[in-house]
Amino acid sequence: xxxxxxxxxxxxxxxxxLRAAITLAEANQKLRIAxxxxxxxxxxxxxxxxxxxxxxxxxxxxLDCHFEDTVGGGDWLCDQDAVxxxxxxxxxxxxxxxxxxxxxxxxxxxxxxVRPFGGMKIKRTWFAADKSGFHILHTLFQTSLKxxxxxxxxxxxxxxxxxDDGRCYGLTALEICSGQIKHFEAGAVIIAAGGAGRMxxxxxxxxxxxxxxxxxxxxxxxxxxxxxxxxxxxxGLPNTGILLTEGCxxxxxxxxxxxxxxxxxxxxxxxxxxxxxxxxxxxELGPRDRLSQAFWHEQQKGxxxxxxxxxxVLLDMRHLGEKKINERLPFVRDLSISYLGMDPxxxxxxxxxxxxxxxxxxxxxxxxATPLLGLFAAGECxxxxxxxxxxxxxxxxxxxxxxGRRAAMSAIACIQSIPRLGxxxxxxxxxxxxxxxxxxxxxxxxxxxxxxxxxKEMMQTLEEGAGIxxxxxxxxxTCEKIAELRHRYTSIALNDKTKVFNTELLQALELSxxxxxxxxxxxxxxxxxxxxxxxxxxxxxxxxxxxFLKHTxxxxxxxxxxxxxxxxxxxxxxxxxxxxxxxxxx
Amino acid sequence: xxxxxxxIEVLRYNPETDIEPTIQAYTVSCLNEWVVLxxxxxxxxxxxxxxxxxxxxxxxxxxxxxxxxxGEPKLACKAFIHEYSDRIRVEPLVHFPIxxxxxxxxxxxxxxxxxxxxxxxxxxxxxxxxxxYQQKPEDLLKFKQYTLCINCMLCYSACPKYGLVPEFIxxxxxxxxxxxxxxxxxxxxxxxxxxxxxxxGVWECSFVGACSEVCPKHVDPAGALxxxxxxSTIDWYREHLxxxxxx
Amino acid sequence: MxxxxxxxxxxxxxxxxxxxxxxxxxIRYMAREVTSLFIxxxxxxxxxxxxxxxxxxxxxxxxxxxxxSPLGILFNxxxxxxxxxxxxxxxxxxxxxxxxxxxxxFVSGRIIVGAHYIxxxxxxxxxxxxxx
Numbered sequence: 001x002x003x004x005x006x007x008x009x010x011x012x013x014x015x016x017x018l019r020a021a022i023t024l025a026e027a028n029q030k031l032r033i034a035x036x037x038x039x040x041x042x043x044x045x046x047x048x049x050x051x052x053x054x055x056x057x058x059x060x061x062x063l064d065c066h067f068e069d070t071v072g073g074g075d076w077l078c079d080q081d082a083v084x085x086x087x088x089x090x091x092x093x094x095x096x097x098x099x100x101x102x103x104x105x106x107x108x109x110x111x112x113x114v115r116p117f118g119g120m121k122i123k124r125t126w127f128a129a130d131k132s133g134f135h136i137l138h139t140l141f142q143t144s145l146k147x148x149x150x151x152x153x154x155x156x157x158x159x160x161x162x163x164d165d166g167r168c169y170g171l172t173a174l175e176i177c178s179g180q181i182k183h184f185e186a187g188a189v190i191i192a193a194g195g196a197g198r199m200x201x202x203x204x205x206x207x208x209x210x211x212x213x214x215x216x217x218x219x220x221x222x223x224x225x226x227x228x229x230x231x232x233x234x235x236g237l238p239n240t241g242i243l244l245t246e247g248c249x250x251x252x253x254x255x256x257x258x259x260x261x262x263x264x265x266x267x268x269x270x271x272x273x274x275x276x277x278x279x280x281x282x283x284e285l286g287p288r289d290r291l292s293q294a295f296w297h298e299q300q301k302g303x304x305x306x307x308x309x310x311x312x313v314l315l316d317m318r319h320l321g322e323k324k325i326n327e328r329l330p331f332v333r334d335l336s337i338s339y340l341g342m343d344p345x346x347x348x349x350x351x352x353x354x355x356x357x358x359x360x361x362x363x364x365x366x367x368x369a370t371p372l373l374g375l376f377a378a379g380e381c382x383x384x385x386x387x388x389x390x391x392x393x394x395x396x397x398x399x400x401x402x403x404g405r406r407a408a409m410s411a412i413a414c415i416q417s418i419p420r421l422g423x424x425x426x427x428x429x430x431x432x433x434x435x436x437x438x439x440x441x442x443x444x445x446x447x448x449x450x451x452x453x454x455x456k457e458m459m460q461t462l463e464e465g466a467g468i469x470x471x472x473x474x475x476x477x478t479c480e481k482i483a484e485l486r487h488r489y490t491s492i493a494l495n496d497k498t499k500v501f502n503t504e505l506l507q508a509l510e511l512s513x514x515x516x517x518x519x520x521x522x523x524x525x526x527x528x529x530x531x532x533x534x535x536x537x538x539x540x541x542x543x544x545x546x547x548f549l550k551h552t553x554x555x556x557x558x559x560x561x562x563x564x565x566x567x568x569x570x571x572x573x574x575x576x577x578x579x580x581x582x583x584x585x586x
Numbered sequence: 587x588x589x590x591x592x593x594i595e596v597l598r599y600n601p602e603t604d605i606e607p608t609i610q611a612y613t614v615s616c617l618n619e620w621v622v623l624x625x626x627x628x629x630x631x632x633x634x635x636x637x638x639x640x641x642x643x644x645x646x647x648x649x650x651x652x653x654x655x656x657g658e659p660k661l662a663c664k665a666f667i668h669e670y671s672d673r674i675r676v677e678p679l680v681h682f683p684i685x686x687x688x689x690x691x692x693x694x695x696x697x698x699x700x701x702x703x704x705x706x707x708x709x710x711x712x713x714x715x716x717x718x719y720q721q722k723p724e725d726l727l728k729f730k731q732y733t734l735c736i737n738c739m740l741c742y743s744a745c746p747k748y749g750l751v752p753e754f755i756x757x758x759x760x761x762x763x764x765x766x767x768x769x770x771x772x773x774x775x776x777x778x779x780x781x782x783x784x785x786x787g788v789w790e791c792s793f794v795g796a797c798s799e800v801c802p803k804h805v806d807p808a809g810a811l812x813x814x815x816x817x818s819t820i821d822w823y824r825e826h827l828x829x830x831x832x833x
Numbered sequence: 834m835x836x837x838x839x840x841x842x843x844x845x846x847x848x849x850x851x852x853x854x855x856x857x858x859x860i861r862y863m864a865r866e867v868t869s870l871f872i873x874x875x876x877x878x879x880x881x882x883x884x885x886x887x888x889x890x891x892x893x894x895x896x897x898x899x900x901x902s903p904l905g906i907l908f909n910x911x912x913x914x915x916x917x918x919x920x921x922x923x924x925x926x927x928x929x930x931x932x933x934x935x936x937x938x939f940v941s942g943r944i945i946v947g948a949h950y951i952x953x954x955x956x957x958x959x960x961x962x963x964x965x
Contacts, residue, residue: 607845657856658856680847681847683842683844684842684843684844685841691842723937724937727937727938728934746859746862749847750847750849750852793926793930794862795929796859796862806929808929809928809932812929813930813931
């Protein structure tokens with residue numbers, strides 16, 4: 001097996017991975033940096049983020065206000081020390097991106113423009129029309145090309161972390177174009193491999209978001225944290241799950257049910273605000289969990305519109321006018337016309353909630369460090385946690401930057417201070433094991449299960465058991481089903497035995513990652529007997545701060561369901577309170 | 587929702603087993619609202635797990651799924667089945683080597699893209715503490731269009747010049763250089779000029795215009811290249827006819 | 834057809850002589866390029882005309898007779914058509930090569946192209962009315 005020696009290996013080349021790589025390259029040009037990704041950097045799913053990135057920059061705003069919005073939005077499950085750090089660093093990171101050329105939308109005076117976003121009391125979301133993530137990703141990728149020390153390994157799929165005696169010493173990865181497995185020896189590893197939304201059938205997430213990074217850490221003994229919290233974005237196109245940004249509502253779009261009523265006022269997010277004059281932090285600018293839950297209730301009441309793609313409500317942007325839509329929401333218009341045949345300038349757009357984001361992920365501390373020495377994580381795959389039980393829109397793009405950088409700085413400190421004395425023979429043996437595991441999977445001759453079959457059943461059971469509203473019973477069923485699917489997974493065999501671009505092998509590995517994450521979602525959800533943020537239980541409808549003001553930690557077991565532990569939430573200055581989105585000013 | 591039996595003919599090639607690419611046909615019952623990518627996914631899941639292709643976002647922004655569809659470079663996620671007859675031919679993007687099936691080798695593009703210094707070289711350095719550069723909406727408009735490139739490489743497949751002269755730096759790479767040249771914050775034009783104004787650069791372009799016709803994001807690379815030519819020509823005249831005028 | 838570059842990739846070669854037959858847009862491009870041959874030939878004809886004028890009235894009269902012959906007329910008509918195609922195809926792409934920004938908007942391509950046509954027609958009329 002080829003050995004590639006590097007100082008710091010980064011898995012994932014989206015927003016967080018690229019930000020980490022640039023931080024490393026700028027800190028010390030002699031550092032050898034391996035940026036490993038299963039796709040070319042510009043394919044990473046950061047590119048699909050639309051609305052924007054939050055950070056305090058205007059004179060009417062304050063760090064405290066962004067803090068309160070974020071912690072309340074997260075239903076007090078956020079670690080408040082991490083949120084404070086995040087909010088303090090956010091403006092710096094957004095300006096840094098501007099200095100690298102990011103084409104942020106501008107005010108007439110030439111300063112960066114901000115737009116309103118759900119759950120935020122002040123306009124603080126920086127945006128580049130409605131392709132903010134796309135521009136952030138491309139700005140970072142293009143900037144990374146300045147640094148020769150960033151060595152990219154595009155289209156390498158990370159297989160296993162190589163650890164010994166409680167410290168991470170690198171990883172193995174599959175070179176997809178050749179089918180060869182490489183052993184990356186590294187002093188530290190940063191995982192920035194994105195979320196796992198593809199566990200669900202109806203999702204905004206791209207095909208690549210299969211929880212590989214989460215599973216990688218999980219299998220190495222690092223717990224996954226708060227996996228039960230899955231964010232449904234309230235406005236997805238009903239046929240494809242394509243995202244229509246929260247910016248639609250930020251710019252003044254409204255949601256109505258089949259009778260034309262702005263139903264959000266009936267779910268604690270009113271009174272109604274004038275059409276075209278969105279008020280912050282109420283009605284359509286409430287948080288995503290509340291909006292998606294309101295949809296569910298409307299559906300129960302029969303107030304939704306029945307379409308060929310299922311039940312929908314309507315997003316009305318017609319009053320914004322063609323000029324504003326073209327300027328602020330050109331992508332939304334293009335997507336609606338292309339994929340649904342409807343033009344937001346003239347038509348009401350049917351939408352329904354769609355799986356969008358994993359609040360949970362690899363357990364890290366405020367330094368982006370995991371409990372495994374030498375292993376760090378940032379971005380959607382990680383759970384710091386600044387998002388708590390419900391992420392506010394536009395905090396995650398900023399999170400990529402702040403914690404991508406933080407992970408890099410921590411990794412540097414790690415390789416400087418902690419000696420790198422792995423047992424060579426043991427590490428080599430682990431790398432060989434990893435290779436054998438893959439070869440065995442490829443060459444297994446007979447199987448009774450198919451990848452697509454198991455994947456379909458996984459999606460179905462998650463949809464049924466771990467949707468917007470859950471019950472103990474539905475979650476238990478899902479737990480059982482996923483345990484069964486994990487078992488049945490061992491009976492798959494590949495049709496494709498070749499080496500070059502064996503995408504069937506990749507699908508098999510991705511399915512395994514998703515099953516691991518899915519089981520954590522279901523088990524953590526089953527055991528959290530309360531309703532908080534995006535985790536709503538019909539059998540435990542209230543928030544229970546006495547027993548569950550805690551993070552759930554799921555520890556991997558190769559055959560059995562995960563072991564669950566709990567960890568106290570860090571509270572610095574905000575005691576759990578009532579989430580008020582009524583728009584009434586105190 | 588109406589369904590239609592469609593014959594999807596895919597160019598298959600596996601370097602480990604094939605000497606030459608061959609066409610393989612699959613019959614797929616397609617919903618009329620599907621895109622070609624949905625049909626490929628159907629084949630992959632139900633008919634032939636060995637079929638290989640790249641894809642991710644399914645919303646025309648990640649740039650992964652560029653391929654030839656009935657001879658035209660397209661994103662498979664934005665090629666709607668209802669726009670085609672009952673036979674659809676799918677091949678890997680032309681002008682790129684085939685690695686396997688619909689997957690091409692794009693390293694040549696990646697290297698060229700990097701070579702044009704596609705990053706901001708600031709006119710004047712500014713510390714973070716001084717905040718953002720001021721940039722008026724009209725300054726942003728000057729280059730905004732050229733930031734929209736998703737690197738899908740349809741333009742390279744459409745460009746006959748790139749097919750005939752593989753050294754040509756090509757539409758997307760020169761457009762991104764132009765994007766930074768046009769940015770009011772940037773002062774790096776002369777650094778990029780030696781690369782993009784070379785003979786393998788913009789002067790290989792004879793303005794066929796095919797790149798702009800196929801661009802799914804309306805970046806108009808052909809326009810960018812002509813603007814670079816014009817600016818380079820003005821440079822030349824300045825230098826040779828008016829050497830006393832400083833740049 | 835094609836060839837293997839190395840053991841891992843397959844290159845489809847572009848046919849050197851017939852590549853432009855593959856797509857209508859390539860044919861249109863080639864047509865635009867070919868029109869320049871007609872314009873070149875017409876320029877050559879003008880040079881010959883000047884030479885004939887210098888040689889005296891008889892020579893020029895001979896030259897005119899050749900022009901009035903069916904072949905001469907055919908040449909002129911085809912050159913005129915080629916020149917029209919050449920000019921319009923270039924006019925239509927000027928907004929791409931020379932975009933004009935007016936504040937926060939680009940001037941519509943139609944206006945830029947339209948201005949070209951108007952100037953062209955105006956000059957043509959001037960020459961037709963006053964030039965001969």
